[in-house]
Amino acid sequence: MSPADPAQAAPVLLVEGAGFAYRTADGLLPPVLADLRHRVPAGQMHTVLGPVGAGTSTLCRLVTGLLHDRGETSGTIRVTAPRGDAGTAVMLGDDPEAQLTGMTTRVADELQLPARLHGVSAATARSRAEAAANDLGITDLWDRRVTELSGGQRQLVALAALLGLQPDLLVLDQPGLSLDPTMRGRLSAMLRDYCDAGGAVLVTGHQVDEFATAADQVLALGPSGLASLPLTADAVRAAGVWDARAASAPAPGPTPTAGRRGAPLLAVRGLHAARGDRPVLRGADLDVHAGEVVALMGPNGAGKSTLLRSLLGTLDRRDQVSGTITADGVDLARLPTHERSAHLGWVGQDPGAQLSAPTVRDELMRAAPLPRRPRHVRDEAIREREKQVQQLMRAAGLVEAADEHPFDLDAAQRKDVVIAAALLRRPPVLLLDEPTLGRDAASMSRLVGLIDMQLQRGGGVLATTHDQHWAQAVAHRQLHLDSGRIS
Numbered sequence: 346m347s348p349a350d351p352a353q354a355a356p357v358l359l360v361e362g363a364g365f366a367y368r369t370a371d372g373l374l375p376p377v378l379a380d381l382r383h384r385v386p387a388g389q390m391h392t393v394l395g396p397v398g399a400g401t402s403t404l405c406r407l408v409t410g411l412l413h414d415r416g417e418t419s420g421t422i423r424v425t426a427p428r429g430d431a432g433t434a435v436m437l438g439d440d441p442e443a444q445l446t447g448m449t450t451r452v453a454d455e456l457q458l459p460a461r462l463h464g465v466s467a468a469t470a471r472s473r474a475e476a477a478a479n480d481l482g483i484t485d486l487w488d489r490r491v492t493e494l495s496g497g498q499r500q501l502v503a504l505a506a507l508l509g510l511q512p513d514l515l516v517l518d519q520p521g522l523s524l525d526p527t528m529r530g531r532l533s534a535m536l537r538d539y540c541d542a543g544g545a546v547l548v549t550g551h552q553v554d555e556f557a558t559a560a561d562q563v564l565a566l567g568p569s570g571l572a573s574l575p576l577t578a579d580a581v582r583a584a585g586v587w588d589a590r591a592a593s594a595p596a597p598g599p600t601p602t603a604g605r606r607g608a609p610l611l612a613v614r615g616l617h618a619a620r621g622d623r624p625v626l627r628g629a630d631l632d633v634h635a636g637e638v639v640a641l642m643g644p645n646g647a648g649k650s651t652l653l654r655s656l657l658g659t660l661d662r663r664d665q666v667s668g669t670i671t672a673d674g675v676d677l678a679r680l681p682t683h684e685r686s687a688h689l690g691w692v693g694q695d696p697g698a699q700l701s702a703p704t705v706r707d708e709l710m711r712a713a714p715l716p717r718r719p720r721h722v723r724d725e726a727i728r729e730r731e732k733q734v735q736q737l738m739r740a741a742g743l744v745e746a747a748d749e750h751p752f753d754l755d756a757a758q759r760k761d762v763v764i765a766a767a768l769l770r771r772p773p774v775l776l777l778d779e780p781t782l783g784r785d786a787a788s789m790s791r792l793v794g795l796i797d798m799q800l801q802r803g804g805g806v807l808a809t810t811h812d813q814h815w816a817q818a819v820a821h822r823q824l825h826l827d828s829g830r831i832s
């Protein structure tokens with residue numbers, strides 16, 4: 346057998362009868378993964394899809410050796426280099442906020458750090474970083490500060506830094522999360538080149554996107570393990586996965602025309618915003634009417650989050666904002682953030698930043714202030730809140746997670762907790778930054794259910810998203826932000 350012969354050579358990734366069970370203080374939990382069998386040969390990209398909770402993220406951590414002390418592994422998992430020695434595997438995780446090392450200030454340093462920490466010479470680390478930045482189209486970020494990147498920019502910088510390690514196996518958990526369609530296309534082309542150069546790639550996720558259609562094999566992860574997944578609409582639906590290629594989301598409540606007859610709930614005119622000395626918004630205008638969902642689309646770094654945060658008044662002090670923001674006849678631009686939040690409910694890109702209670706139920710019970718006295722009024726308000734919380738947890742599919750710590754939930758569920766909390770404050774307009782990230786089919790339906798509750802009570806929604814098909818199916822109007830203006 347010659348290792349040079351790809352048909353005979355050991356696969357880069359061998360998974361043979363593998364499984365994993367997490368350990369808690371009370372002992373081993375039932376296995377999340379059991380008896381998995383699969384091989385990824387050099388030169389191939391395989392995509393494993395499954396609903397939230399199927400274990401796709403656990404699979405990524407298992408094959409990259411990140412779970413040793415978290416529980417019990419069974420079976421064999423082996424990564425092999427082309428010459429037959431033990432190979433290297435690296436993983437890009439699914440949390441865009443937690444991707445970066447936190448040890449550098451500038452993007453150029455962040456891109457070189459992993460290679461430098463693995464003993465690669467300074468000159469080689471730099472040339473690899475330059476090549477990766479070039480391949481991913483992020484050379485313009487080279488001199489930027491790491492803290493000043495948008496969500497999508499962070500994701501690409503983290504990936505470029507990992508590429509500097511030249512791993513045999515690249516494992517990517519939901520790499521399309523936070524990326525605009527152009528960047529998703531560019532990344533999947535880059536992964537193909539990586540395979541053509543002899544690497545192997547394993548991508549996991551909950552959605553059929555560019556990474557599934559570009560893969561050599563697509564598999565579904567379900568209760569009975571891994572099985573080949575044909576990318577037909579029926580098979581994808583049966584696997585519980587969201588099909589980002591087709592507009593299959595149920596549309597939410599009231600028709601836009603009904604709401605758009607009256608004055609808008611929110612009117613934004615001539616909004617300018619600069620992050621430090623970098624102009625981002627250059628005179629953006631938009632309206633949100635009662636009963637409508639407005640989707641705000643635009644490339645990574647276009648300024649969608651900047652726009653939402655300008656409305657709420659939560660940009661940094663050194664950032665400059667001007668323009669008028671009118672809600673219910675009030676110019677919000679003159680109000681401090683806590684007063685704006687009576688008009689605008691906020692669900693940011695990183696739901697973790699908005700969670701503080703030890704359980705989901707507590708988070709929702711505390712979402713809006715309750716009267717302190719007299720006692721009977723407070724008791725009545727608590728009973729009413731409990732009813733609302735129960736109803737929202739049912740709509741958000743959170744009943745079983747009521748007593749869990751919000752940080753133990755997956756990213757989409759965490760976001761649903763924050764949306765439910767925002768709904769309890771009954772804001773006229775709900776601002777959702779990337780609500781579609783990381784959702785499977787069931788979780789997309791629950792999102793529409795929550796949005797529908799806001800519309801049914803006469804509110805409006807302004808949501809940023811990179812999911813064009815979701816926007817087509819769910820939004821009553823789509824706006825495009827580019828070069829600081831909205832069209």
Ligand SMILES: Nc1ncnc2c1ncn2[C@@H]1O[C@H](COP(=O)(O)OP(=O)(O)OP(=O)(O)O)[C@@H](O)[C@H]1O
Pocket residue numbers: 492493494495496497498523620621623625643644645646647648649650651652661
């Ligand atoms: N704290 C900050 N300081 C300075 N510049 C920033 C800061 N945060 C973001 N930026 C820059 O402002 C621009 C707009 O970023 P923003 O996060 O609003 O974009 P976005 O459209 O939401 O992007 P994405 O789709 O990737 O989330 C980008 O060039 C980004 O690098």
